[in-house]
Amino acid sequence: MILVFGGNGQLGQELSRAAAAHSIAMHALSHAKADIADGAAVAAALARWEPDLVVNAAAYTKVDLAETNVEDARRGNETGPAMLAAACAGAGVPLVHVSTDYVFDGEKAEPYVETDPIRPLSAYGRSKAAGEDAVRCVLKRHVILRTAWVYSEFGQNFLKTILRLASSRDELRIVADQCGSPTSAQEIAAAILHIAPQLAREGAWGTYHFTASGDTTWHGFAERAVAAAAPFTGRRPVVRPISTAEYPTPAKRPANSRLDCRLFMRTFDYSPRPWAECVDATTRALVAAPQPAASQTMTNNTGTNHVA
Numbered sequence: 576m577i578l579v580f581g582g583n584g585q586l587g588q589e590l591s592r593a594a595a596a597h598s599i600a601m602h603a604l605s606h607a608k609a610d611i612a613d614g615a616a617v618a619a620a621l622a623r624w625e626p627d628l629v630v631n632a633a634a635y636t637k638v639d640l641a642e643t644n645v646e647d648a649r650r651g652n653e654t655g656p657a658m659l660a661a662a663c664a665g666a667g668v669p670l671v672h673v674s675t676d677y678v679f680d681g682e683k684a685e686p687y688v689e690t691d692p693i694r695p696l697s698a699y700g701r702s703k704a705a706g707e708d709a710v711r712c713v714l715k716r717h718v719i720l721r722t723a724w725v726y727s728e729f730g731q732n733f734l735k736t737i738l739r740l741a742s743s744r745d746e747l748r749i750v751a752d753q754c755g756s757p758t759s760a761q762e763i764a765a766a767i768l769h770i771a772p773q774l775a776r777e778g779a780w781g782t783y784h785f786t787a788s789g790d791t792t793w794h795g796f797a798e799r800a801v802a803a804a805a806p807f808t809g810r811r812p813v814v815r816p817i818s819t820a821e822y823p824t825p826a827k828r829p830a831n832s833r834l835d836c837r838l839f840m841r842t843f844d845y846s847p848r849p850w851a852e853c854v855d856a857t858t859r860a861l862v863a864a865p866q867p868a869a870s871q872t873m874t875n876n877t878g879t880n881h882v883a
């Protein structure tokens with residue numbers, strides 16, 4: 576049985592959906608049901624559900640707000656994972672903990688490998704890096720999965736922002752000098768469910784990178800989404816490239832967010848799907864069944880902060 580914390584987030588909801596589709600026993604706890612920074616709540620959840628594996632999909636993901644709400648970011652991204660890892664250690668349960676490309680500074684020319692030194696540029700990145708450390712210190716039986724540029728049909732994210740803006744604007748101005756791999760939460764959920772049965776194997780513990788295959792820029796991501804939506808919506812706004820300097824944000828973001836996923840692929844015998852194929856699929860799902868209007872102010876790490 577898999578117990579998920581952060582069950583109402585993008586990844587949390589995709590995990591529940593994937594588990595239901597494959598008849599995998601899973602229980603997902605929302606933030607309201609279990610705060611990962613509350614040690615007693617976490618221990619009670621583990622005692623009640625007696626899971627074979629815990630997945631931490633919970634995080635404070637408001638990248639720009641984290642610059643001022645440093646304590647909130649710490650609570651969700653450092654204290655929470657530390658509490659969760661300690662409870663897992665106490666209960667003898669392994670943990671899959673999800674982390675981010677934002678632990679890197681983006682100055683490397685090539686995709687980042689797991690052993691590259693980290694140097695977060697933002698308070699969010701620093702809190703996630705501290706969370707990774709906390710998990711490593713407390714619990715041997717862990718997998719830390721760093722991913723990037725997450726979007727899904729659920730919650731608020733860059734893809735949904737683009738589709739909303741494309742329905743009303745004739746021109747979108749999108750940051751074109753940050754590169755990475757847009758990764759569907761559905762793909763991350765599938766990868767986690769793929770590795771779950773393998774985690775009893777010796778030697779599989781550690782830190783891995785997992786994103787969709789291939790890479791692009793936020794501008795390329797937006798162009799792809801607009802093109803995929805156009806046959807359904809009849810709208811094809813121009814997508815203009817801009818630089819990061821033309822759209823400053825409170826949190827600094829890495830110019831290179833590309834993660835080398837070969838260690839994950841080799842270890843777990845799993846190949847991620849191409850990013851563009853996944854963007855097309857999620858776009859089709861969204862335009863075929865429109866979601867309720869998103870808030871105008873999006874502050875998570877894939878919200879409006881690359882869209883001028």
Ligand SMILES: NC(=O)c1ccc[n+]([C@@H]2O[C@H](COP(=O)([O-])OP(=O)(O)OC[C@H]3O[C@@H](n4cnc5c(N)ncnc54)[C@H](OP(=O)(O)O)[C@@H]3O)[C@@H](O)[C@H]2O)c1
Pocket residue numbers: 580581582583584585586587605606607609610611612631632633634635636650651655673674675676703722723724725726730760875876877
């Ligand atoms: N989104 C991205 O672009 C991105 C990129 C790289 C890595 N990641 C990582 O991927 C993972 C999943 O991200 P996501 O996009 O699915 O995030 P998300 O949609 O923002 O979901 C995070 C969930 O965690 C919950 N949460 C926050 N603090 C909590 C706490 N103390 N205890 C329990 N639950 C708490 C949130 O609930 P409330 O909303 O009620 O606070 C929310 O439901 C995270 O580790 C994130 O850092 C995300």
